Amino acid sequence: MNIFKLFYDIAVSLVSRLHVYEERTGKYLSHFKHYVDDAEVILDVGCGVGAFSKALARQGGLVIALDIERRLLREIKNLYIEKVCADAHHLPFRDGSVNHVLSLTS
DSSP, X not given: OOHHHHHHHHHHXXXXXXXXXXXXXXXXXXXXXXXXXXXXXXXXXXXXXXXXXXXXXXXSSEEEEEESOHHHHTTOOOTTEEEEEOOTTSOOSOTTSOSEEEOSOO
């Protein structure tokens, strides 16, 4: 196994267990909420387990959760979140297909 992959897996596991992002989500969202209030489609790049995607989906509109790790995307269970497994360097979207792009924890 690649040492970087092992480190990444351990870090993701710890962050998931400690609920670090879930606890800080409201604080972070308060800083940019006014930018996304009227958005119809929001892309969350590097979403992980979707803490921010879930919070954004509660506000209405479509949220696209994008991450390179399919197993993390499987943990997102929300009808208003479209999950996409892809590399952030090669986004599989047409120009103008989303209103806002966020990458908070990538």
